[in-house]
Amino acid sequence: MRLLLTFLLISFAxxxxxxxxxxxxxxxxxxxxxxxxxxxxxxxPEREIGAQVAELVxxxxxxxxxxxxxxxxxxxxxxxxxxIQPRFADWRVIKSDALLSGRxxxxxxxxxxxxxxxxxxxxxxxxxxxxxATTPENWRRIGNKISxxxxxxxxxxxxxxxxxxxxxxxxxxxxxxxxxxxIMDQDGANPTFLTSGKYTVLTPRFSPTAQQITYMSYAxxxxxxxxxxxxxxxxxxxxxFPGMTFAPRFSPDGTKVIMSLVQGGxxxxxxxxxxxxxxxxxxxxxxxDTSPSFSPDGSRISFNSDRGGSPxxxxxxxxxxxxxRISFGKGRYSAPVWSPxxxxxxxxxxxxxxxxxxxxxxxxxxxxxLTTAYLDxxxxxxxxxxxxxxxxxxxxxxxxxxxxxxxxxxxxxxxTTLGDASDPAWSPLIQ
Amino acid sequence: MKxxxxxxTAVLFITACASTPPAEPAPTPAPAPTQPTPPxxxxxxxxxxxxxxxxxxxxxxxxxRVFFDYNSAQLTHEARAVLSRQAAWLNHNxxxxxxxxxxxxxxxxxxxxxxxxxRRASAARNYLxxxxxSPSRISTISYGKxxxxxxxxxxxAWSRNxxxxxxxxxxxxx
Numbered sequence: 001m002r003l004l005l006t007f008l009l010i011s012f013a014x015x016x017x018x019x020x021x022x023x024x025x026x027x028x029x030x031x032x033x034x035x036x037x038x039x040x041x042x043x044x045p046e047r048e049i050g051a052q053v054a055e056l057v058x059x060x061x062x063x064x065x066x067x068x069x070x071x072x073x074x075x076x077x078x079x080x081x082x083x084i085q086p087r088f089a090d091w092r093v094i095k096s097d098a099l100l101s102g103r104x105x106x107x108x109x110x111x112x113x114x115x116x117x118x119x120x121x122x123x124x125x126x127x128x129x130x131x132x133a134t135t136p137e138n139w140r141r142i143g144n145k146i147s148x149x150x151x152x153x154x155x156x157x158x159x160x161x162x163x164x165x166x167x168x169x170x171x172x173x174x175x176x177x178x179x180x181x182x183i184m185d186q187d188g189a190n191p192t193f194l195t196s197g198k199y200t201v202l203t204p205r206f207s208p209t210a211q212q213i214t215y216m217s218y219a220x221x222x223x224x225x226x227x228x229x230x231x232x233x234x235x236x237x238x239x240x241f242p243g244m245t246f247a248p249r250f251s252p253d254g255t256k257v258i259m260s261l262v263q264g265g266x267x268x269x270x271x272x273x274x275x276x277x278x279x280x281x282x283x284x285x286x287x288x289d290t291s292p293s294f295s296p297d298g299s300r301i302s303f304n305s306d307r308g309g310s311p312x313x314x315x316x317x318x319x320x321x322x323x324x325r326i327s328f329g330k331g332r333y334s335a336p337v338w339s340p341x342x343x344x345x346x347x348x349x350x351x352x353x354x355x356x357x358x359x360x361x362x363x364x365x366x367x368x369x370l371t372t373a374y375l376d377x378x379x380x381x382x383x384x385x386x387x388x389x390x391x392x393x394x395x396x397x398x399x400x401x402x403x404x405x406x407x408x409x410x411x412x413x414x415x416t417t418l419g420d421a422s423d424p425a426w427s428p429l430i431q
Numbered sequence: 432m433k434x435x436x437x438x439x440t441a442v443l444f445i446t447a448c449a450s451t452p453p454a455e456p457a458p459t460p461a462p463a464p465t466q467p468t469p470p471x472x473x474x475x476x477x478x479x480x481x482x483x484x485x486x487x488x489x490x491x492x493x494x495x496r497v498f499f500d501y502n503s504a505q506l507t508h509e510a511r512a513v514l515s516r517q518a519a520w521l522n523h524n525x526x527x528x529x530x531x532x533x534x535x536x537x538x539x540x541x542x543x544x545x546x547x548x549x550r551r552a553s554a555a556r557n558y559l560x561x562x563x564x565s566p567s568r569i570s571t572i573s574y575g576k577x578x579x580x581x582x583x584x585x586x587x588a589w590s591r592n593x594x595x596x597x598x599x600x601x602x603x604x605x
Contacts (some may be wrong), residue, residue: 174582175580175582177577200577202545202577203541222572223572244545246542247542260545260546264553265549265550265552265553265571266550267545288543288547290545290546291540304543306543311539311543334543350538350539350540353538375537377540396583397582423541
C-alpha cells in the first residue's frame with residue numbers, strides 16, 4: 001500500500017521570502033486567485049494525464065475555500081516550456097496572484113515524472129520547484145501531493161490532500177441496515193469496501209501511520225474492538241475482554257488503543273498496550289464513560305460521561321487521574337475528539353432537538369458551534385487541524401452523509417460518497 | 432330496488448305500445464313478500480393456544496420487549512410487569528436461555544448509545560435475576576441505535592426504539 005514517491009528539489013535558487021501568504025485563521029477572507037494551466041507534455045498520453053493532475057489540483061485547492069481557481073480560458077500566456085520564466089504581466093492582467101506550471105514526462109519503465117513550479121506573480125519569484133516520480137495509475141496521489149505543497153507554501157500550514165477517509169458505507173432500510181467498512185481518498189475518489197457487510201461495523205479510526213484501522217464489529221458473539229491491517233487485509237479481535245468493547249481510538253504514538261468496556265451493564269474506559277497486550281482500567285464509576293480521545297502529546301484524555309446526570313465532556317490525565325468536567329453550556333455533549341494541534345476539542349452537542357458540531361478549548365472555555373442539523377455527529381479532524389468531517393442527517397429520514405466544515409464554521413459542504421455514509425475518520429498525511 | 436325495476440319496465444312497455452291499440456295487460460300476480468336474509472353471524476373461534484414452552488407462547492403471554500423513557504435505563508411500572516411475566520415463564524421453562532438486547536432511539540450519538548443500550552439490557556437482566564432467574568441463562572448485548580424496530584423519525588417511533596428485547600436463544604419447544 002505504501003507508494004514509492006520521490007521528491008527532489010530541482011531548483012536551488014535562493015528561496016525568495018514569500019510575500020504571498022494566506023492567513024487561514026481568519027473566518028472570512030477572499031480566496032486567493034490561482035492560475036493552474038494543464039500540465040504540458042510532449043505526447044498525447046502525457047498531456048492527458050497532465051490535464052487530469054492539473055484539474056485535481058484546481059479542485060482540491062478550491063474545495064479548501066482558501067483559493068479561487070481561474071478559468072484556463074482567460075489565460076493569455078500559453079506555456080509550453082515550464083523551464084523559462086512566465087510572462088508575469090500576462091498573469092497579473094487576469095488578476096492571478098499565483099501560478100502553477102507543470103510538466104509531465106513518461107519514462108520508459110512504466111513510470112512518469114512530474115515537474116512543477118509555483119510562482120508568486122506579483123513578486124515575480126519562484127516559490128517552489130519540485131519533481132515527483134511514480135507510476136501513471138498513481139496520478140491522483142501526485143495531484144494530492146502537489147496540492148499539499150501549494151497549500152503549505154501559501155498558507156504556512158501543512159496540507160491535508162494526500163490523505164484518506166475510512167468510514168461506514170450504509171445501505172438498506174433503517175430497520176435492516178447493512179454497514180460496511182470502506183475507505184476513500186479525502187475527496188471521495190477511489191472508494192473501496194474493506195468488509196462484506198455480513199456483520200455490522202461501527203466507528204473506524206486510523207492508526208497514526210494510516211496502516212491500521214481500529215473499529216467495532218458485531219462479527220463476534222460479544223461485539224468487540226477489532227484491528228484491521230490495510231496492507232494485508234487481516235482482521236483481529238483486540239484483546240480478550242470480559243464484555244463488549246467499543247469506541248476505540250489509537251494513542252498518538254500508535255502503541256496503544258483506548259476504548260470502553262462494558263461490565264455489568266456499565267461502561268468504563270480502558271487502555272490496551274498493543275505490544276504487551278496488557279490492559280489497564282482508567283475509569284471506574286457507575287456512570288457511562290465512553291468516547292475517549294488522547295491529546296496529541298498523549299498526556300491527557302478527553303471523554304464522555306453522564307456521571308454528572310447528563311452526558312458531558314470530561315478530561316483526565318493519561319493514567320486516569322485528575323478527572324474534571326469541561327463542558328458547562330446548555331445541552332448534552334458527547335463524542336469529544338482532541339485536535340491534532342492540541343488547542344481544541346471538537347464535540348457533538350444536542351440542544352432543543354437539534355444536533356451540532358462544535359469546538360472548545362481543552363480548558364472548556366471559548367465554545368463555538370460550527371454546524372446545526374437534525375443529526376450532526378462524530379467529528380474527525382483533518383491532520384492539520386483546520387477542517388472537520390462529520391456525519392450529517394440533514395432531515396429526519398434523509399439518510400446519513402459525510403460533510404466537512406472549516407474550523408472557522410465556513411466552507412460547509414458534502415463529501416461525495418456512493419450512497420449513505422457515516423462515521424468518517426481522517427487519516428494522517430500519507431507517508 | 433326490485434319493485435322499482437318492475438315499474439320502470441312497465442312504463443317502457445306502455446310507451447312502446449302507445450301507437451298500438453291498448454290491450455288489456457295480463458294481470459300479474461303480486462310478488463310474494465320476501466323476508467330479508469339475515470346476515471351470517473360472525474365471531475372469533477377460540478384461538479389455538481400457543482405451544483407450551485414455545486417462543487410463541489413467551490412472546491404472547493409474557494411479552495418480549497420493555498420500553499424506556501428518553502435517555503433512561505429505569506424500568507417503568509409497565510416494564511416491571513412484563514419482566515415479571517417473563518420471569519414466570521422462564522421459571523416454568525427452566526432449560527431455556529435468553530439474550531437481552533438493549534436499544535436506543537436515534538437522538539443520541541453512536542458511542543453514547545452503545546453504552547446506554549448496554550445499561551438498558553442490564554437493567555432488564557438484573558430484574559430477572561432478582562426474580563430468581565439464573566444469571567447463567569442470560570446473555571446481554573447492546574445495539575445502541577443500530578437496530579431500530581421502527582424506521583420513522585417521530586416521537587412514537589423513538590419511544591418504540593428505546594427498548595430491551597428478550598429473545599429465547601435455546602431450550603424452547605418448537
